[in-house]
Amino acid sequence: MSELPPLARRRFLQQASTATAAWWISPRLFGSETPTTHVHPRIYLSASGHAGLRTPADLRAAIASDAWSRATWDRIVQLAQTEATQPPLLPHSPVPRRAAASIRDRNLDYHLCEATGTRLVRFALVHLITGDAACRAAALAQIEALYDPERWPDWIDQSHVRFGHPADLRTGMLAQDVAIAYDWLAPSLDATERAFIIEGLNRRGIQPFLTSVTQDAWWTHDLNNWLTVIYGGLGITGMVLAGEHPDADRLVSLALDAFERYLSIYGERGEFNESVAYANANRMPVALFLAQHYATAGGDNRLARPPFPELCRWVMHGTLTNRRLVPFGDCHPEAPVMAGYISAVAAAAQDGVLQHYYLTQQAETTNPLELVWYDPRVRPDSPAGREPLATAFTAHGGMIVSRTSWDPDRAACIVFAKSGREENHEHNDVGQLGFDALGERLIIDIGSPSSYPADFFEPHSRWQYYNASIRSHNVLMFGGREQRYPVRERGESIDVSDLAGKVTAWSHEPGHGTAWRIDLTPAYTGAIQVTRTVLHLWPGYVLVFDEAELDAAEEISLRWHTIDQAEPTAAGAFVVHGNHAACVGHIAALDDTDLTFRRREHAYAPPYHLERSGDPLEQRHESYIEATATGSRCRWLTLFASGTVTDFGANQHWQRTSNGWTFSGPEGLIEAKITTTEISLRAREAHRSISLA
Structure with missing residues (x-):
């Protein structure tokens, strides 16, 4: 791929500005037509309402009649009016969740561009619906700042300049939001104001994008969020500027072609090629296809068809309690669900279960797109009784979830595991397992x-940073080696399915629990056979049986990362405490292996200890319990019993018996057995059991 020489982007912008400004800011922008010929709004809201498309009047009616829409609108208006009294956001502006290094370096990070674009669109919507003059003025002031090379020198993240292309993620984000703001402001703009906004979009977004496409940038090939954010942002820009910019049709065509390629990544049940914790990247396909539905005056709504309803259900199954997602791959485990796009799919498919999920997971927002995407006519339906409590997905990461209920706040226990490997933002975590109890993390994935x-x-x-390494996951490790991983260049596609495990046995007994077995052999080197068997007896009893046969004797390690600093005994017993929930664990070898137990903590070490800004990474010292031994085989059992802190404490232990283990809990005696023919967990007094042959 070709690259721009140093400072080429800055020179490109200056040349583009000089060459085109005089042409754009003139009546010729509109040819022989008047500005009113190009009717707006046309994206997400329709001036005509043709084919049932939602109009500004429809939105006003929803605000007046629907409680959720009214509450959301009131928050949007209040925030917009407050922000309208403030100066425009600039590269050094502090916004929520923004790193101090980005503010110091004036870098265009995600949080700044997201906050700036959302604020701009919020101004535009409030003005469109109410005629608020202050919001109109604030929107134009923010656009003027975005176009000013002295105040916003680039529309690109500094860490992406090294790729040599004039467009990146930030280009797509900002172009999209400026375009949507233009669409909603246009009815109140005169010809000069329209020309000013279109010229800036051309100079700062459209031409850098087209130049990057001509350069065959790597992100034109990678089927990940770079493609969707950049192509999607400029595709929506093209839809907004149809008839008003000579490249509008080309922008739309390029985007639709790229997104049709992108749709090939989804599994049969909607699985994404990244972890569910990174699933907010699916917002862009939703945004583009809904924009197309409006831009084509009510043409086919792609969101009503696969993979979109299936994708949203995959995300729903990957949602834990307290608005958190299953924390596989690159993620922040305590971060709230970002499910704003799901309301658009619920509306397109008229799907009450997805509507319920959206309302329970992301009910409060000040994002204007969520308000216009939400259809209050879709009646929410709880997933309880409609969606399974346990499921195993087979594509990409192969997410497995066993939950005791769909209670969004305090499910007794949710066990999450995986059999596969994602293609993007992945970790060396094939076979990973963890669980929450009563809405709290206990056995954890530490995230990014x-x-x-x-x-x-x-x-x-990548694997030198423990977060992505096998070292930070609750799986077997042999000789300190990483799991097998692909080596690929940017823009290169590689099939990773031969590095993934496979579910070979599955059992679910409604009201009792779930059991599964995974063949993990393909994920390892130096191994003849590796399997993991898991039983989840409801509510909170978990059995994990790891077996491996290796090519040669070497160190074997098993780690369990805990939310606290749980210390194991010499016999392998430990207790994990959350605020309200706890679990009692025990690790044992089922052969003559002499296991050694210890508690350890992670830490970054030079030279792998710095953020891309050059600042030190935050040392969190995540704690884990490790069992180790040396040999060519292992048959290791881990048992967990979870519940409230008062029910499960330091005086309780798993007890070994002549034919298994027992635990005395609030439901009476729990029995765990492993024989040559069957693995089982049974709550004797509760008449509940789960087994796997």
């Missing part, structure tokens, strides 16, 4: 570092 290091996505160096 505080910020991405500069080489975090480069071949090999």
Whole structure:
């Protein structure tokens, strides 16, 4: 792929500005037509209402009649009116969740661009619906700042300049939001104001994008969020500017072609090629296809067809209690669900279960797009009784979930595991398992570092950061080696299915529990056979049986990451405490292996200890319990019993018997057995059991 020489982007912008400004800011922008010929709004709201498309009047009616829409609108208006009294956001502006290093370096990070674009669109919507003059003025002031090379020198993240292309994620984000704001402001703009906004979009978004496409940028090939954010942002820009910019049709065509390629990534049940914790990247396909539905005056609504309803159900199954997602891959485990796009799919498919999920997971927002995407006519239906409590997906990461209920706040226990490997933002975590109890994390996945290091996505160096490494996951490790992983260059597609495990046995007894077995052999080197068998006896009893046969004797390790600093005994017993929930664990070898137990903590070490800004990564010292031994085989059993802190404490232990283990809990005696023919967990007094042959 070709690259621009140093400072080429800045020179490109200056040349583009000089060459085109005089042409754009003139009546010729509209040809022989008047500005009123190009009717707006046309994206997400329709001036005509043709084919049942929602109009500004329809939105006003929903605000007046629907409680959720009214509450959301009131928050949007209040925030917009407050922001309208403030100066425009600039590269050094502090916004929520923004890193101090980005503010210091005036870098265009995600949080700044997201906040700026959402604020701009919020101004535009409030003005469109109410005629608020202050919001109109604030929107134009923010656009003027975005176009000013002295105040916003670039529309690109500094860490992406090294790729040599004039467009990146930030280009797509900002172009999209400026275009939507233009669409909603246009009825109140005169010809000069329209020309000013279109010229800036051309100079700062459209031409950098087209130049990057001509350069065959790597992100034109990778089927990940770079493609969707950049192509999607400029595709929506093209839909907004149809008839008003000579490249509008080309922008739309390029985007639709790219997104049709992108749709090939989804599994049969909607599985995404990244972890569910990164699923907010699906917002862009939703945004583009809904925009197309409006831009084609009510043409086919792609969101009503696969993979979109299935994708949203996959995300729903991957949602834990307290608005958190299953924390596989690159993620922040305590971050709230970002499910704003799901309301658009619920509306397109008239799906009450997805509507219920949206309302329970992301009910409060000040994002204007969520308000216009939401259809209050869709009646919410609880997933209880409509969706299974346990499911195993087979594509990509192969997410497995066993939950005791669909209670969004305090399900007794949710066990999450995986059999596969994602293609993007992945970790070496094939076979990973953890669980929550009563809405709290107990056996955990630690997620991402505080910020991405500069080489975090480069071949090999990624695994030097423990977050992505096998070292930070609750799986077997042999000889300290990583799991098998692909080595690919940016823009190169690789099939990773031969590095993934496979569910070979599955059993679910409604009201009793769930059991499964995974063949993990393909994920390892130096191994003849590796399997993991899991039983989840409801409510909160979990059995994990790990077996492996290796090519040669070497160190074997098993780690369990805990929310606290749980200390194991010499016999392998431990207790994990949350605020309200706890679990009692025990690790044992079912052969003559002499296991050693210890508690350890993670830490970053030079040279792999810096963010891409050069600042040190946050040292969190995540704690884990490790069992180790040396040999060529292992048959290791881990048992957990979880519940309230008062029910499960330091005086309780799993007891070994002549034919298994027992635990005395609030439901009476729990029995665990492993024989040559069957693995089982049974709550004797509760008449509940789960087994796997």
